[in-house]
Amino acid sequence: MLELDDIQHILLTRAPAMTGRYEFLSFKDASAGRTWLEEIRGKVHSAASARASVEADRRWITVAFTWNGLRALGLDETSLATFPEEFRQGMVARSTMLGDTGECHPDKWVGGLASSDLHAIVILFARDEPERARCQTEHERLLARCEGVTVLSTLDLQATPPFDYAHDHFGYRDRMSQPFIEGSGDESTPGSGAPLKPGEFILGYPDENGPPFGLPQPDVLARNGSFMAYRRLEEHLGKFRDFLNQHGKTAEERELIAAKLMGRWRSGAPLVLAPERDDPALAADPKRSNDFNYRTQDPHGYAVPLGSHIRRMNPRDTGANMNRRRMIRRGATYGPHLPEDAPDDGAERGIAAFVICASLIRQFEFAQNVWINDRNFHELGNERDPIIGTQDGTLEFKIPRRPIRRTITGLPAFTTVRGGAYFFLPGLKALAWLAGNGRGTES
Amino acid sequence: MAHSPNGNTWSKPAAMAIPKEGYHKLENGRYGPLYPRTPANHGFTIIAKVQKGREQAVREYGKTIEGAIAGTPDALAVLKLHYLRWVLFEIEGATYFMYQGIFDTDFDKYTEDAVALFNSLGVNTVFENLEGFPKDWKTNAPAFIKFLRDHQRPSFLEYGEYPYVTADEIKKALRLKEKFSEMLDQMQ
Numbered sequence: 001m002l003e004l005d006d007i008q009h010i011l012l013t014r015a016p017a018m019t020g021r022y023e024f025l026s027f028k029d030a031s032a033g034r035t036w037l038e039e040i041r042g043k044v045h046s047a048a049s050a051r052a053s054v055e056a057d058r059r060w061i062t063v064a065f066t067w068n069g070l071r072a073l074g075l076d077e078t079s080l081a082t083f084p085e086e087f088r089q090g091m092v093a094r095s096t097m098l099g100d101t102g103e104c105h106p107d108k109w110v111g112g113l114a115s116s117d118l119h120a121i122v123i124l125f126a127r128d129e130p131e132r133a134r135c136q137t138e139h140e141r142l143l144a145r146c147e148g149v150t151v152l153s154t155l156d157l158q159a160t161p162p163f164d165y166a167h168d169h170f171g172y173r174d175r176m177s178q179p180f181i182e183g184s185g186d187e188s189t190p191g192s193g194a195p196l197k198p199g200e201f202i203l204g205y206p207d208e209n210g211p212p213f214g215l216p217q218p219d220v221l222a223r224n225g226s227f228m229a230y231r232r233l234e235e236h237l238g239k240f241r242d243f244l245n246q247h248g249k250t251a252e253e254r255e256l257i258a259a260k261l262m263g264r265w266r267s268g269a270p271l272v273l274a275p276e277r278d279d280p281a282l283a284a285d286p287k288r289s290n291d292f293n294y295r296t297q298d299p300h301g302y303a304v305p306l307g308s309h310i311r312r313m314n315p316r317d318t319g320a321n322m323n324r325r326r327m328i329r330r331g332a333t334y335g336p337h338l339p340e341d342a343p344d345d346g347a348e349r350g351i352a353a354f355v356i357c358a359s360l361i362r363q364f365e366f367a368q369n370v371w372i373n374d375r376n377f378h379e380l381g382n383e384r385d386p387i388i389g390t391q392d393g394t395l396e397f398k399i400p401r402r403p404i405r406r407t408i409t410g411l412p413a414f415t416t417v418r419g420g421a422y423f424f425l426p427g428l429k430a431l432a433w434l435a436g437n438g439r440g441t442e443s
Numbered sequence: 444m445a446h447s448p449n450g451n452t453w454s455k456p457a458a459m460a461i462p463k464e465g466y467h468k469l470e471n472g473r474y475g476p477l478y479p480r481t482p483a484n485h486g487f488t489i490i491a492k493v494q495k496g497r498e499q500a501v502r503e504y505g506k507t508i509e510g511a512i513a514g515t516p517d518a519l520a521v522l523k524l525h526y527l528r529w530v531l532f533e534i535e536g537a538t539y540f541m542y543q544g545i546f547d548t549d550f551d552k553y554t555e556d557a558v559a560l561f562n563s564l565g566v567n568t569v570f571e572n573l574e575g576f577p578k579d580w581k582t583n584a585p586a587f588i589k590f591l592r593d594h595q596r597p598s599f600l601e602y603g604e605y606p607y608v609t610a611d612e613i614k615k616a617l618r619l620k621e622k623f624s625e626m627l628d629q630m631q
């Protein structure tokens with residue numbers, strides 16, 4: 001049984017939020033950090049409480065810590081040493097392997113995210129603008145009471161219009177495919193795959209290999225937590241639109257190119273099931289919109305190019321060991337909306353996303369290192385993920401078609417990593433323990 | 444077309460000398476240093492001492508793998524292998540096991556897949572006969588991976604008569620040749 005009342009809501013639920021705000025915090029000393037945590041932890045929803053009151057709630061809060069942050073909170077060295085190596089090192093130390101080079105290098109990151117002073121993130125998802133403003137003020141007041149807790153930076157999030165469904169600035173419908181977790185109480189939709197053991201995403205439960213292994217200690221930290229990779233990805237909308245215009249003569253051609261890069265039409269309709277023409281009704285039907293595979297339905301990539309984003313990020317029946325590579329995705333868009341016909345205004349806009357998994361090295365880092373950035377993934381020779389791969393203008397994108405495939409050379413970078421970090425997402429009891437409860441004689 | 448770092452293609456034989464460390468420039472993958480792709484592609488040579496009296500047990504696994512592949516020819520497909528060579532040899536009374544594999548992927552990238560595959564095929568049971576192999580390998584993938592890395596002996600020279608060609612490319616070419624001959628036969 002999953003302890004839904006101890007698992008932070010973000011792991012298992014998606015809040016119906018239209019806005020949000022991330023605040024990145026630094027603790028000058030342990031007592032300041034613990035005072036802050038003791039006050040805020042009561043506002044953190046569990047999966048159970050978020051589900052029970054989703055209609056009435058107006059805001060949802062998540063709290064997570066970097067390894068440096070756990071140390072800053074006063075966690076002892078013995079415990080700190082039990083965390084996995086990649087988490088202890090942090091995203092900056094892992095950046096070359098992740099592909100964060102060139103314009104994406106941590107030296108160029110914003111918001112203090114590359115700094116070892118980054119200790120915690122507090123994530124606010126809010127139903128609307130006034131609620132975000134209210135929560136922001138309330139948090140400012142809390143921080144004023146906690147001398148020694150400083151804000152390194154903040155990021156405001158908001159859904160991008162039109163609001164009929166969730167999509168990014170490029171216009172792609174998102175939230176179509178997600179792993180289905182055994183015992184989560186969710187309903188699986190066709191195509192989500194067999195239910196996965198909760199230990200793939202939540203610490204302390206059996207995973208696809210059997211009993212969990214190598215959990216952080218003491219025990220209170222070993223249960224109902226998870227790890228979270230944060231990625232702030234700027235989307236270069238002007239460049240993306242120019243690219244579509246350059247490679248597509250008509251509106252239809254442009255839509256097709258956009259679809260080929262992703263593996264779905266911007267409406268969300270999967271190319272496997274709608275290879276020739278967009279089909280918004282298909283996209284809107286959760287029973288059908290994710291119900292496809294590749295090995296039998298599109299082995300050569302005539303519908304979905306082998307290098308497209310979704311075929312890389314979940315090769316489905318054409319990938320090995322897939323049950324150990326899945327990820328939970330959360331997050332939102334940030335930055336101003338840029339109308340279709342407006343020239344690029346140079347403002348930063350993009351996606352600020354969390355990839356949640358029990359093992360950063362086996363799930364998130366594998367995705368970055370192999371699926372996204374291995375130039376020879378699927379024997380493609382000279383390609384990386386066209387949406388989020390490390391692109392320097394020398395790589396290509398191949399679109400299989402009969403009789404001869406189309407090769408687009410000199411693919412530009414449509415996105416740039418502007419920051420990131422690895423966080424530990426404790427369960428609610430662990431938050432209380434970290435705040436000082438249950439420590440008995442701790443000063 | 445075979446993609447090679449120096450622009451060569453399959454028609455020009457190539458050799459590469461490799462520094463003592465096993466790589467030209469240190470570049471880390473997820474689990475440690477990456478070894479370069481050479482004209483003989485990726486691969487590893489793992490050499491480890493066999494526990495006393497376990498030589499026969501290791502040898503018998505040759506048969507097990509033979510049977511497994513006969514039954515499920517694509518059992519090792521994930522690894523993108525060209526060849527495997529398993530050798531037992533003696534040094535000063537002790538028996539050593541050498542596991543040499545030549546494949547098209549960087550081992551660091553697919554380490555966990557390989558470990559999972561080893562588990563499912565029982566290849567790990569061969570490893571259990573080696574000195575220093577972690578007893579908790581079934582759950583402790585990182586320790587398994589560390590054992591492989593600790594016992595890896597990088598090459599100092601690799602050569603390819605048809606350099607940088609992948610197994611998939613070879614199979615594609617042979618398939619094409621087969622179809623082509625068939626077509627010529629049809630035209631008789």
Ligand code: HEM
Pocket residue numbers: 168170172173174175176177178231233235262264309310311313314327329351353355364367368387388415
């Ligand atoms: C600017 C950045 C990104 C954009 C615009 C983007 C966009 C999308 C879209 C539109 C989909 C299809 C909708 C769906 O299947 O739910 C998708 C799927 C997916 N993306 Fe991304 N994504 C981005 C970054 C990432 C990152 C950083 C990761 C993980 C490292 C990731 C992992 C995935 C996965 C696992 C899927 C599901 C594929 C499937 O199950 O078929 N994406 N993405």
